[in-house]
Amino acid sequence: MDMADTRQRLIDGAIQTIRQHGITGTSARTIANTAGVNQALVFYHFGSVHELLEVACLAATEARVAPFLARVDAVTSLRQLLDLGRQLHAEERSLGNVMVLAQMLAGSQADPKLAKATSAALHLWIGPIEQALNRLLADSPLATLVDTAGLARAVCAGFIGLELFEGVDPTGAHAALDALDRLASLVEVIDDLGPVARRALRGKLRKSPA
Amino acid sequence: MDMADTRQRLIDGAIQTIRQHGITGTSARTIANTAGVNQALVFYHFGSVHELLEVACLAATEARVAPFLARVDAVTSLRQLLDLGRQLHAEERSLGNVMVLAQMLAGSQADPKLAKATSAALHLWIGPIEQALNRLLADSPLATLVDTAGLARAVCAGFIGLELFEGVDPTGAHAALDALDRLASLVEVIDDLGPVARRALRGKLRKSPA
DNA sequence: GTCTATAGCATGATAGAC
DNA sequence: GTCTATCATGCTATAGAC
Numbered sequence: 001m002d003m004a005d006t007r008q009r010l011i012d013g014a015i016q017t018i019r020q021h022g023i024t025g026t027s028a029r030t031i032a033n034t035a036g037v038n039q040a041l042v043f044y045h046f047g048s049v050h051e052l053l054e055v056a057c058l059a060a061t062e063a064r065v066a067p068f069l070a071r072v073d074a075v076t077s078l079r080q081l082l083d084l085g086r087q088l089h090a091e092e093r094s095l096g097n098v099m100v101l102a103q104m105l106a107g108s109q110a111d112p113k114l115a116k117a118t119s120a121a122l123h124l125w126i127g128p129i130e131q132a133l134n135r136l137l138a139d140s141p142l143a144t145l146v147d148t149a150g151l152a153r154a155v156c157a158g159f160i161g162l163e164l165f166e167g168v169d170p171t172g173a174h175a176a177l178d179a180l181d182r183l184a185s186l187v188e189v190i191d192d193l194g195p196v197a198r199r200a201l202r203g204k205l206r207k208s209p210a
Numbered sequence: 211m212d213m214a215d216t217r218q219r220l221i222d223g224a225i226q227t228i229r230q231h232g233i234t235g236t237s238a239r240t241i242a243n244t245a246g247v248n249q250a251l252v253f254y255h256f257g258s259v260h261e262l263l264e265v266a267c268l269a270a271t272e273a274r275v276a277p278f279l280a281r282v283d284a285v286t287s288l289r290q291l292l293d294l295g296r297q298l299h300a301e302e303r304s305l306g307n308v309m310v311l312a313q314m315l316a317g318s319q320a321d322p323k324l325a326k327a328t329s330a331a332l333h334l335w336i337g338p339i340e341q342a343l344n345r346l347l348a349d350s351p352l353a354t355l356v357d358t359a360g361l362a363r364a365v366c367a368g369f370i371g372l373e374l375f376e377g378v379d380p381t382g383a384h385a386a387l388d389a390l391d392r393l394a395s396l397v398e399v400i401d402d403l404g405p406v407a408r409r410a411l412r413g414k415l416r417k418s419p420a
Numbered sequence: 421g422t423c424t425a426t427a428g429c430a431t432g433a434t435a436g437a438c
Numbered sequence: 439g440t441c442t443a444t445c446a447t448g449c450t451a452t453a454g455a456c
Contacts, residue, residue, distance in 0.1 A: 161371025
């Protein structure tokens, strides 16, 4: 039953521990405890706590991104993409990959090795989002204005920040998400503009951006 | 010279320690070390490490927000507000209040007492930003669309997320900031719309938002 | 592969000399 | 108010029995 799946239990335990106790409350002992295995096995299977965290963060993110891929491919409009984003955010409250990434990011600021792993995990989200934006904005008046690579990263960073903020002010975070949603609907409208308005807008834009 | 300013040295030491070693590397001993004082004084002056962190976070944020107030009051357009935001972001790289808030937020997720203090500190930023947005959008076509309270919170959360992201991918964070800036210039253009386009836009918006 | 036991060090916090 | 000394506990990591 649990020959080489002790490894998996440790990975799952690491993720659950980060979610429940944050990066500050995560140690070989707390992980092993929630995983229901012996503490020494962390070092036998992964060498160190840090390495377990790196593996766990990547594995958990992969598992969470995989089902997301099909859903994002089915999206055919900006509005649908926004809706998918809100669905995702709601699901994250229970499944919590974003919080894991946030805690890992906090721990990464003083540790280059963690930073590398966390960056890799983040890019598992960034890639598909960027692709979707490229597809949806391909023949939009916004295509020349927005940099989809940068926007995808901004979206991910925003999710991280919102998740952390939600921990200390849930109603405030909800208001923030609503505000962004309404602002995004503005972009959506512009995306749907007719050719005349489109040209007018482009003229206006030409003199304003940096 | 340093009678009751040992207190201040500990506060400064706490902030500097969080910035250099993150929340995971912050302890009574590391703080006292960078402050150049004895470790026991943390508990004499503040009772516990957590209480020192709460005081320090609030004090550092107050000190950083104070000079910001005059600058945000001088702003007279959305473009200027965006520019101020970018200036602020550049300054934060060296002064680092946003990183302190990010690390405190990470630590707050499993600690309600820290959460309360961090939330209070965050609102020192949120308040003035919300005020500025209210003032600048007062008679804009966007006034009915955007919720300034929510938007102010979204902006703060976004800064937090970007700062964390910058730690693991500096060039990616730069691209993200640029993308947001360009997107914001779109909002700026709409803010400057004439009455005809304004009415057309309002009609389009009426059927689209949730 | 998994366990116990333990080394060696860092931690929060306190007691008591000065 | 500040110091030294100390306690109890938690931590990473390893050695060695099974």
